Amino acid sequence: MVTQPSTTPTDRIQPDGDRRAAPGLDSHAALRANGNAPRPPIDLRGTIAVITGANSGIGFQTARQLAATGATVVLACRHPGRMAEAARAIRSEHAGATIDEVTIDLGSLRSVTAAASIITDRHPHVDILINNAGMIGGPGWRTLDDFEACFGVNHLAHFALTGLLLDRLLAAPEARVVTVSSTAHRVARLDPRAWPNPTIPDIYQAYAASKLANLLFAYHLHSRMAAAGIGMRSIACQPGWAATKLLSSSPRSLGRRASMAALRAAGAIIAQPAEDGAQSLLHASVADVPSGVYLGPSRWWHTRGPVRPQASSTDSRNAQAASLLWDLSIELSGVDFRLPDG
Template structure:
């Protein structure tokens, strides 16, 4: 068990400077990803928003520049559901090295029917896990070129009560939208921890950290024009919930700390301080089911098969062997 009372103090409103660093935030145009990008921009880092929608990315950048004068922020097109497009996304970064990537983007469907990508993968599993798995593999040479890069995986508190079914990762036998979403986030978290184990095994300088935002509601989130604005009525109706959960600006805090804090180590899990649902970020014990290394290793092998990518790590030099994405 890890003591959570010994973590160094951290002020979410007085972040350390990160001038010269480059960070990619997937899904940085909205929600928690937007606030990760805004908060990192205020440290002097160059922040790259990965977004499918160019107009939404432009709106997010306009908001960040309004709140952070001189912000170094730009965008690249990123479609995690289109595995064949990821090589072009990485090339468009046009950087010699990458100091961090925050794997935040995600799809959450509320109602049936079940949907698939063009590669034949269930949409939430494909976007939330497989897309990030493949993107990270393609980013590894850039991450390895940085002095001490970090891969920060944004999990979900919803994954705490779920378990993976390795024989039904695409939810063909049992599709329930909320459950499928939670399992896709659990797959992401397993990947983040397994990645760190493999990086440590080869002595890599890249670290992989897993975080979750706790309970983060739109209705408790401050408005950021020209992004969609929360109405006064919605904020008032949500006010009682603030005793238990928080807005998406606070849900970003664990990821921001995982990028910036030198005390954070690979293989750790970070989330909100109060019952894992709200408050300042703190290290917490890795959930018991996330310590199942056999499930994580099996997921890794299956993900390699489904994406057509196989990562070979060799002392800080990541090389990716591409193949063809497979349905399954």
């Protein structure tokens, strides 16, 4: 069992997706195929989709649009009150929606284990697991398990959750694991052993490293499934520049506050609505795309536009680094992620 060291209030992490759900958004009963045009209605009744960070931003938009298809949507969020508000918003829009709510703190592996146990008890299979929730914190922020916060929340918790739900994923006829990365992965330093405990805290490098870790995990999961002859798909995606709460934290130093302010100002002009950012996640969840693909917006330097397959960095395709990260993640999380015959 993972131990849970004590922290001070200023060390507590703040994952994106645990903010107030935006009410009153325009509804689309059908998913949009490319971010622009409506696509024919999709019937996903009988499908069970688990989404982390599902009570605001792209997670909430993905949840509400999957609910419109008839899928059972499991909201997995840190803040119960905000999660309940998001569930009410979805039900008010889609009266027949089947919504489950599971509290999960991705900054605590103990909480991840408990949430996975609840999902396993309540649902016989998981058809779609969307590892969405992400955060960018301040220098020196740590998880309750004492890992660098971006690495712990954005990668390690999702690695553990996927492993803990593996039996339920394998019970589905054509399950998908959707891992949300970012174009920020391109500027990360490829040094997986340093990511959990960097010697020089840098919030931007930490975030970029966690997004590179997401891709290494998604690709390596695909490779291991292919080697084991498993039909489950592992699909990575990035939402472009979407208007979310990711930059809502307030770093202490003046220089970092200025950098964040500049990014927020640029985002106010460039960022697309969260509903549009969610199209990459929806495409990865329901479109006929192969395992091992990386999806994202195709225009404006991949910040917006129709969702298309795209190339990720050379480092993200480093098989040796992916294997090292996989083994390290098993060691740190305590989740022995074994695929059949793998």
